[in-house]
Amino acid sequence: MAQYARLWRVPGAPLLLVGGVVARLGQGVTVLAWLLLVKETTGGFSEAGLVGATISLATAATAPVAGRLADRYGAGRVLPLYAAAYAALQLVLLAAVLARLPLGVLCGVAALSGAAFPAISPALRAAWTTLTNEESGRGGVRQAAMAAESTLFELVFVVGPLLFSAFMLLGTPLGEALGTGGGTAGPAAALVFASLCTGFGTFVVARGQAMRALPSGGTKGARGIGPLREPALRMLLLCAAGIAFSFGGSPVAIAAYTKAHDGASAESVTGILIAVWSIGSAAAGLWYGSRTFRGSLGRRFLALLAALAAGYAVWALMPNSYALGAVLFVSGAVIAPALTVEAELVSRVVPERMLNEAYTWLTTVNLSMAALGSAVTGVVVDRPDGHMWGFLAAAAATAVAAVVAATGTLEAPASPEPAPTAPPAAPAPPAPTARTARTARTARTARTHHGTESDG
Incomplete structure (x- = not known):
């Protein structure tokens, strides 16, 4: 485990490892939670599947836009905005589902929510790449960093469903006691928890030392494809x-x-x-x-x-x-x-x-x-x-x-970065002629005479 001990000592690594799990813990909860909640309120798995698919497809369609913005302006600036928007829209979608609004409205809010999903996993991998590049002298721990990233992401989908089951066990009797419906209390509580994890966790990780140190392209960011x-x-x-x-x-x-x-x-x-x-x-x-x-x-x-x-x-x-x-x-x-x-x-x-x-x-x-x-x-x-x-x-x-x-x-x-184009060299001055030489001598004499008079 020496490689992981070295990785833990990399500046900013503990926050990326621990905070990255918290920021993505909701991903192991939301799929099941939306499926069961929407099914409970609409009565059909087809409607539930459509809402869940809308979230995923909207994220898939817009993720490269989020990635380009993070490259251009810095992940530390872009991700907190995405995280706040995503958490808010997830709660809006939750309220819309509990209010039993029409399916078209639910899919519209779901699409906005999916489009606002913060690209935290790509940013984490980009941060690990920068922290372990050859210039940093830590290239030997890149494999451990990427393995830890992949492993922790796998654990999210082990721990997440277990947490969801706990919310179901606690939420169902509570919902029945409060008269809000035993089938909705558990998934609703799980979704609130997942939204807070994604929003708060992403904000903390994005404002950390490692993420803020990621290079940004500014006006020279990627263009075209x-x-x-x-x-x-x-x-x-x-x-x-x-x-x-x-x-x-x-x-x-x-x-x-x-x-x-x-x-x-x-x-x-x-x-x-x-x-x-x-x-x-x-x-x-x-x-x-x-x-x-x-x-x-x-x-x-x-x-x-x-x-x-x-x-x-x-x-x-x-x-x-x-x-x-x-x-x-x-x-x-x-x-x-x-x-x-x-x-x-x-x-x-x-x-x-x-x-x-x-x-x-x-x-x-x-x-x-x-x-x-x-x-x-x-x-x-x-x-x-x-x-x-x-x-x-x-x-x-x-x-x-x-x-x-x-x-x-x-x-x-x-591909190598394009070399900057050098400005064209200024044209060489023309060789002096006899006439221009006499003119220059006359001008120097006049300037010298004027300067002497001014000094006096």
């Missing part, structure tokens, strides 16, 4: 698309598997299996960050993607949920290391002044492709033995990502 001009980043985004598709679809396939194998206890078994998958990822992420690896990052990424695809394929062969749980833990061990390498590759192929935007493009790809994976797998699992086809769809998507990693260039260095 920005970091997308880097071919290696485009290849990485294609790989990320396959991974995200599998992440979106695999929980749906797991739910279909437990429904087929576990009957009435399917819902609880699904939650346990997904938690086991996340725990395997988190444990492997901690181990990966504590080690020192040599060789090509691109080849390591390819090997991890191939292992992830193979793991999905093995899921389809499991005879019961106990066996699936064991395989989930083992195959989950690939996730955090793969995401760590992905983040390291982005830090190598994009200039520092465009890192926030580059990482927000990952957010856009992850959210949109995860939504697509969930939708496609939802259709696939409705057929006989659909869970098996859902697992194979996840394997195929990750295999495509591996093919892209094998055929593309993932480690090309960032």
Whole structure:
């Protein structure tokens, strides 16, 4: 654990690590909370799914804008504004849902809320990249920093659902006692908690030393397609698309598997299996960050993607949920290391002044492709033995990502910054002629004579 001890001693690191968890803890709560709250007030899962999807898609569509603003004006200035707007809009959406306003109004507020989501994860990765660059002399802990970032983000989705369950247990009897409805009190309390975590946590982290020290481009910030001009980043985004598709679809396939194998206890078994998958990822992420690896990052990424695809394929062969749980833990061990390498590759192929935007493009790809994976797998699992086809769809998507990693260039260095254009040299004065020489002598004599008279 020496690498993590070194990482903790980096100036500003404790706030990034601890504050980053608090700032993102709400992400592990809000998906379930909105789903159950909207379902309780509208009576349908389709309406609930539409509101949740609107939030995610709005975040995916606008994340690069937030990233470019953070690169141009500084994450320390931009993120607090986003955090305040997001927290306020989440509470407005909560009030609108409890007031049972029309679905169109709910989706409109949900879109505004999603668009205001603070890009805290991209900013954290950009901060780690800057803190561990070669000029800082801390390049040896970058792998540990990215591994810690990936692992802590995994833990958010382990702790978040547990917190939500606690709010449900406490809120349901309280709501019934107060006459406000047992089915709404728990999710509503969880959403208030999540809004406060995101708003306050993001503000504290953004105003910390490390985040305020991030370079900003000012008027020389990225223009046009920005970091997308880097071919290696485009290849990485294609790989990320396959991974995200599998992440979106695999929980749906797991739910279909437990429904087929576990009957009435399917819902609880699904939650346990997904938690086991996340725990395997988190444990492997901690181990990966504590080690020192040599060789090509691109080849390591390819090997991890191939292992992830193979793991999905093995899921389809499991005879019961106990066996699936064991395989989930083992195959989950690939996730955090793969995401760590992905983040390291982005830090190598994009200039520092465009890192926030580059990482927000990952957010856009992850959210949109995860939504697509969930939708496609939802259709696939409705057929006989659909869970098996859902697992194979996840394997195929990750295999495509591996093919892209094998055929593309993932480690090309960032394009050099354009050199400043030197101003044109002033033209040389013409050679003096006899006439101009006599004129110059006459002028000097006159100036000397005038100066003598003035001095007198």
